[in-house]
Amino acid sequence: MNQEKIFEQIKKKQSFLCVGLDSDITKIPQHLLNLSDPVFEFNKAIVDATQQYTIAYKPNLAFYECMGAKGYETFEKTVRYIKAQYPDILVIADAKRGDIGNTSEMYAKAIFEQIPSDAITVSPYMGEDSVTPFLKYGKWVIVLALTSNKGAFDFQFIENENGKLYEQVIKKTMQWATDDQLMFVVGATKAEMLADIRKIIPHHFLLVPGVGAQGGSLQEVAKYGMNKRCGLIVNSSRAIIFADNTTNFAKIASIKAKEVQEEMESLLKSYS
Amino acid sequence: MNQEKIFEQIKKKQSFLCVGLDSDITKIPQHLLNLSDPVFEFNKAIVDATQQYTIAYKPNLAFYECMGAKGYETFEKTVRYIKAQYPDILVIADAKRGDIGNTSEMYAKAIFEQIPSDAITVSPYMGEDSVTPFLKYGKWVIVLALTSNKGAFDFQFIENENGKLYEQVIKKTMQWATDDQLMFVVGATKAEMLADIRKIIPHHFLLVPGVGAQGGSLQEVAKYGMNKRCGLIVNSSRAIIFADNTTNFAKIASIKAKEVQEEMESLLKSYS
Numbered sequence: 001m002n003q004e005k006i007f008e009q010i011k012k013k014q015s016f017l018c019v020g021l022d023s024d025i026t027k028i029p030q031h032l033l034n035l036s037d038p039v040f041e042f043n044k045a046i047v048d049a050t051q052q053y054t055i056a057y058k059p060n061l062a063f064y065e066c067m068g069a070k071g072y073e074t075f076e077k078t079v080r081y082i083k084a085q086y087p088d089i090l091v092i093a094d095a096k097r098g099d100i101g102n103t104s105e106m107y108a109k110a111i112f113e114q115i116p117s118d119a120i121t122v123s124p125y126m127g128e129d130s131v132t133p134f135l136k137y138g139k140w141v142i143v144l145a146l147t148s149n150k151g152a153f154d155f156q157f158i159e160n161e162n163g164k165l166y167e168q169v170i171k172k173t174m175q176w177a178t179d180d181q182l183m184f185v186v187g188a189t190k191a192e193m194l195a196d197i198r199k200i201i202p203h204h205f206l207l208v209p210g211v212g213a214q215g216g217s218l219q220e221v222a223k224y225g226m227n228k229r230c231g232l233i234v235n236s237s238r239a240i241i242f243a244d245n246t247t248n249f250a251k252i253a254s255i256k257a258k259e260v261q262e263e264m265e266s267l268l269k270s271y272s
Numbered sequence: 273m274n275q276e277k278i279f280e281q282i283k284k285k286q287s288f289l290c291v292g293l294d295s296d297i298t299k300i301p302q303h304l305l306n307l308s309d310p311v312f313e314f315n316k317a318i319v320d321a322t323q324q325y326t327i328a329y330k331p332n333l334a335f336y337e338c339m340g341a342k343g344y345e346t347f348e349k350t351v352r353y354i355k356a357q358y359p360d361i362l363v364i365a366d367a368k369r370g371d372i373g374n375t376s377e378m379y380a381k382a383i384f385e386q387i388p389s390d391a392i393t394v395s396p397y398m399g400e401d402s403v404t405p406f407l408k409y410g411k412w413v414i415v416l417a418l419t420s421n422k423g424a425f426d427f428q429f430i431e432n433e434n435g436k437l438y439e440q441v442i443k444k445t446m447q448w449a450t451d452d453q454l455m456f457v458v459g460a461t462k463a464e465m466l467a468d469i470r471k472i473i474p475h476h477f478l479l480v481p482g483v484g485a486q487g488g489s490l491q492e493v494a495k496y497g498m499n500k501r502c503g504l505i506v507n508s509s510r511a512i513i514f515a516d517n518t519t520n521f522a523k524i525a526s527i528k529a530k531e532v533q534e535e536m537e538s539l540l541k542s543y544s
Contacts, residue, residue: 062378068386069345076341099368100421106334114340125397127423149372151399154444160432172426
C-alpha cells in the first residue's frame with residue numbers, strides 16, 4: 001500500500017483518521033467480559049462501527065501483551081480480522097521495536113510474516129541496522145521522531161550544529177528508504193514544529209498521535225503539516241473507543257469517529 | 273534482588289555470565305522439532321545444563337514473538353520455569369520497550385505482573401515518562417545507553433556541550449532511580465569507553481552484550497568496567513546456546529559456559 005493508495009483512501013473517505021486500538025481490558029464495557037475473548041469482541045465491534053470514517057487502525061501491542069500470550073493472540077486476531085474484512089484500511093502495529101539487526105529481523109517476522117500488518121512503529125535509538133530489517137517487506141516503517149509526551153523533551157531536543165536529535169533522526173533515516181516505505185511519528189502537541197519538519201520532509205506521511213486525549217489540535221496539525229497528498233495520518237484512541245462504556249459503545253464510537261471525519265473533510269478542503 | 277544479592281551470586285558462582293536465550297527455532301537441534309514446544313524444551317535443557325555457571329538469563333522477546341502467540345507463550349513459560357527452578361538467578365526480559373506513560377505501564381504489567389521477570393531492557397528515546405512506569409515494581413530497569421551494533425554510531429554519539437547522547441542518557445536517567453533499580457546496557461565492542469562511563473556511574477551494574485559472536489573481549493570489559501561489586505553482567509548467547517546442534521547440545525553448552533565462567537573467575541580475582 002504505497003502513498004498513492006493511502007491518498008486514494010483519504011480522498012474516498014474524506015478522512016485521515018487512524019483509530020488507536022489501545023483496548024485496555026479494564027476500560028471496555030463490562031457486558032463484554034463474559035465472552036471468551038472480550039478485547040477481540042470489543043475491537044471487532046469498534047472496527048465495524050468506525051471503518052467507514054477511518055483509513056487506519058493502530059493496535060498498541062502493550063495493551064495486548066499485558067494479558068500475556070492470550071492477549072498476544074487477541075492482537076494477532078485483531079490484525080487478521082481487519083485485513084480480511086477491510087483490506088484497504090492500513091493496519092499499524094504500534095510496537096516501537098528496535099534492536100540489533102538479527103533481532104529486528106525477528107520482530108519484523110512477527111509483525112509482517114505472522115500477521116498481515118501494513119506498518120510498524122520503530123524506535124531509532126540503535127540506528128540503521130535496527131531499522132533496515134523492517135524495510136525488507138515492502139511495508140511501512142514508521143520511525144519515532146518527535147513524540148507527544150512530556151519525556152520527549154528529555155533527549156529528542158538535544159541539539160548541536162546539525163540540529164536537534166529528532167531532526168537528525170529524520171535526516172539520517174530518510175536516507176535509508178523512500179517516502180513510499182517510511183513515515184515518521186510527530187507528536188501533535190507541538191504542531192508549530194510541523195512547519196519546520198515539513199521543510200526537511202515535504203513529501204513523507206506523518207503519523208500524528210496525541211489528538212484528543214493527549215490534547216493536540218487537529219486544526220493546527222492540518223495547517224502546519226498537510227501536503228499535496230494530505231501527508232497526515234492522525235490518531236485518536238481513547239476519545240473514540242472509550243467514549244461510552246454501555247452496550248451502546250460501538251454506536252457512540254461511530255458517532256465520535258464521524259465527528260472527527262467531518263472536521264477532517266473540511267480541513268482537506270481548506271489545505272490540500 | 274538488589275545489588276548486594278546479585279554480588280552474592282557472583283561471588284558464589286565466581287561468574288558474571290548472562291546466557292542470552294535468543295532461541296531461534298531455525299537454529300535449535302532438529303531432534304527437538306517433533307516435541308510440542310521445541311523452543312521451550314531447548315531453553316529448559318540449556319538452562320539446566322548451564323545454571324551452575326550463570327547468574328542471569330536473558331530471553332530476547334523477538335525470537336519468541338516471531339512465532340506469534342504460541343511463541344509468546346514459550347517466552348512466558350521459559351521465565352516461569354527459570355524462576356521456579358532457580359530463584360536466585362536473574363531473569364532479564366530483553367524487550368527494549370518504551371512508550372508514553374500509560375503504554376509503558378502496560379508493558380511493565382506484561383513483564384512484571386504476568387510473569388516473574390526480574391528485569392527489563394528499555395529504550396530511552398521517549399524520556400522519563402517512558403521509563404518510570406517500569407520502576408514501580410521494585411525490579412530492575414536496564415536502559416539502553418551505548419549499544420554494541422554498527423548503528424550505535426548513527427545517533428548515540430551525537431554530541432554537544434553536555435556530552436554525547438549516550439552520556440546524557442546515563443546522566444539524566446540516573447536521576448530517576450537508585451543504582452539498586454537501574455542498570456545500563458553498554459556494548460562490549462567499545463570496551464575502552466567503559467572507563468569514561470565508570471566516571472559517571474561508578475556503582476551501577478552494566479549489562480554488557482556483544483561478548484562472543486558480536487566480538488567483544490571479556491578481558492577488556494573487566495579491565496575497564498569492573499567495580500568493587502563486580503558491576504558487570506556480561507551476556508553471551510549464540511556462542512553458548514548454539515555451540516552444538518546434535519543431541520549433545522546441552523552438554524556442549526555447559527562446557528562453553530564453564531569455559532567463560534573460568535575466565536570470569538580469574539578476572540574477578542584480578543580486578544575486583
